[in-house]
Amino acid sequence: xRELSLNVMDIAQxxxxxxxxxxxxxxxxxxxxxxxxxxxxxxxxxxxxxxxARVTDPFFTTRTTRKVGLGIPLxxxxxxMTGGGLQIHSVPGEGTTVRAEFVPSxxxxxxxxxxxSTVLLLITCxxxxxxxxxxxxxxxxxxxxxxxxxxxxxxEVELNTPDVxxxxxxxxxxxxxxxxxxxx
Numbered sequence: 001x002r003e004l005s006l007n008v009m010d011i012a013q014x015x016x017x018x019x020x021x022x023x024x025x026x027x028x029x030x031x032x033x034x035x036x037x038x039x040x041x042x043x044x045x046x047x048x049x050x051x052x053a054r055v056t057d058p059f060f061t062t063r064t065t066r067k068v069g070l071g072i073p074l075x076x077x078x079x080x081m082t083g084g085g086l087q088i089h090s091v092p093g094e095g096t097t098v099r100a101e102f103v104p105s106x107x108x109x110x111x112x113x114x115x116x117s118t119v120l121l122l123i124t125c126x127x128x129x130x131x132x133x134x135x136x137x138x139x140x141x142x143x144x145x146x147x148x149x150x151x152x153x154x155x156e157v158e159l160n161t162p163d164v165x166x167x168x169x170x171x172x173x174x175x176x177x178x179x180x181x182x183x184x
Contacts, residue, residue: 002110002113003110003111003112003113003114004036004038004075004078004102004110004111004112004113004115005112005113005114005115005117005118006113006118007038007071007074007075007078007100008025008038008040008115008118009118009121009122010071010075011040011071011072011075011098012025012040012042012118012122012131014071014072015040015042015044015096016044016126016129017044018042018044018045018046018096019044019045020042020043020044020095020129021043021129021130022042022043022129022130022131022132023040023041023042023122023129023130023131023132024039024040024041024042024131024132024133024134025038025039025040025115025119025122025131025132025133025134026038026039026040026041026134026136027112027115027133027134027135027136028134028135028136029104029112029136029137029138030138031137031138032138034103034104034105035084035101035102035103035104036101036102036103036104036112037099037100037101037102038099038100038102038112039097039098039099039100040097040098041095041096041097041098042095042096042097043094043095044095044096045092045093045095046090046091046092046093046094046095046096047088047090047092047096048090048092051090052088052089052090055072055088056072056073056076056086056088057073072086072088072098075098075100076100078100078102078110079100079101079102081106081108081109082102082103082104082106082108082109083103083106084100084101084102084103085100085101086098086099086100086101087099115135116169116172116173116176119131119133119144119172120165120168120169120172123146123159123160123168124159124160124165124168125160127158127159127160130145130146130147130150131144131145131146132144132145132146132147133145133172135175135176135179136179137179137180140178140179140180140181141179142175142176142178142179144168144171144172144175146159149164149168
């Protein structure tokens with residue numbers, strides 16, 4: 001994939017397919033440590049120890065529509081190419097955490113890409129689920145939690161209505177500028 005945000009999209013879709021009602025996407029960037037850590041945490045059906053051991057094999061998938069599953073194997077490869085790595089923790093009936101660590105200064109580092117658009121697309125295309133997006137850059141951070149948005153908007157307003165989508169897009173852009181130090 002050309003940008004890591006597309007890997008995040010793929011893994012979050014796996015979470016949705018696994019019945020998750022809540023998906024947390026955590027992006028932590030540290031300039032001093034030269035690290036980017038991306039975690040996708042869900043409360044889906046989880047995986048057995050055998051499935052976790054096999055999930056990084058591109059020829060293993062639980063899907064019946066195809067015989068390969070490249071999302072996690074590619075994410076793992078992209079992390080390892082930079083000197084980082086990937087860990088998966090899963091408990092059947094409780095959920096799964098996929099955590100990838102990257103070294104951004106490495107020549108093989110693939111950029112994060114448009115993570116805001118990825119998060120917006122996940123939210124607006126899966127209005128029956130909740131998402132928490134936490135983005136930290138050095139000492140600055142922000143969080144978007146759709147449960148809070150639903151509390152403010154009430155049940156009658158969907159998260160994919162045009163005004164809400166525009167607000168979420170604007171909020172993500174504004175907060176990203178703040179954590180990058182481009183806007184105070």
